[in-house]
Amino acid sequence: MAAPWPRRPRLVAGNWKMHRTSAEGSALAREFVLLRAADPAGGGCAVAVCPPYPALAAVGDALRGSGVYLGAQNMHAEPQGAFTGEVSGPMLASLGCRFVILGHSERRHGMGETDEQVAKKLRAALRDDLTPIVCVGELLAEREGGKTAEVLVRQVAAAYSGLSAEVARTTVVAYEPVWAIGTGKVATTEQARDAHRVIRSTLDQVLGSGSGGQIAILYGGSVNAGNAATLFAEADIDGALVGGASLEPASFWKIAAAAAAAG
Ligand code: PEP
Secondary structure, three states: OOOOOOOOOOEEEEEOOOOOOHHHHHHHHHHHHHHHHHOHHHHHOEEEEEOOHHHHHHHHHHHOOOOOEEEEOOOEOOOOOOOOOOOEHHHHHHOOOOEEEEOOHHHHOOOOOOHHHHHHHHHHHHHOOOEEEEEEOOOHHHHHOOOHHHHHHHHHHHHHOOOOHHHHOOOEEEEOOHHHOOOOOOOOHHHHHHHHHHHHHHHHHHHOOOOHHHOEEEEEOOOOOOOHHHHHOOOOOOEEEEOHHHHOHHHHHHHHHHHHHHO
């Protein structure tokens, strides 16, 4: 069993989405390992990469012993069964995955994943000894319609209701405004801070007072080497879930170093 994830650690996780074959992913991972060895500053925060399923084994091999964690981008809630095309938590854990991204907006809005499915996957990830990164966030129309808080409360409450505070503490939340993902439009520090506070207060309500302050909340949405330090200066932002910039080793490492420097 993996050691419990510590309280509110700084974490920078790279979501490679549907990019890189097994050989390409392995080469990219080796670049991260070299960067980490050459510039351990970024090692002051936890770092994870989440390649597509077919690259997990090769990337895991390339990362072995480096201290960079391996994660997956999704999983099925059942441990096994007649679910053609799906991958289960025990399969991911057997490949050395520590993390699994759940409820990414590209799955919620592109593939119809529901709050209920995300809640089931969260429990399954915990059962399977994976650290879930639970993504929540509003669409542009929801933000413009003044519904950001309502959406966040609904998504967080659906995922976390019924979990014990002790178990929930081992999970990670990622606030990812959908309008900021892959668009180059990063949320302002104020927008991110306000959203993180809504998420923490919802966790307090669902899990018990003080719980929200114990759970790491990442920001995701067009984070890059140029804007990371400003975001990480906000005390409520515990790290980042990074898409595009996680495919550029030097940029990703600068983001990790900025998170580490923010302490
Ligand atoms: C993501 O895929 O979770 C993401 C935040 O992407 P990007 O950094 O490219 O906006």
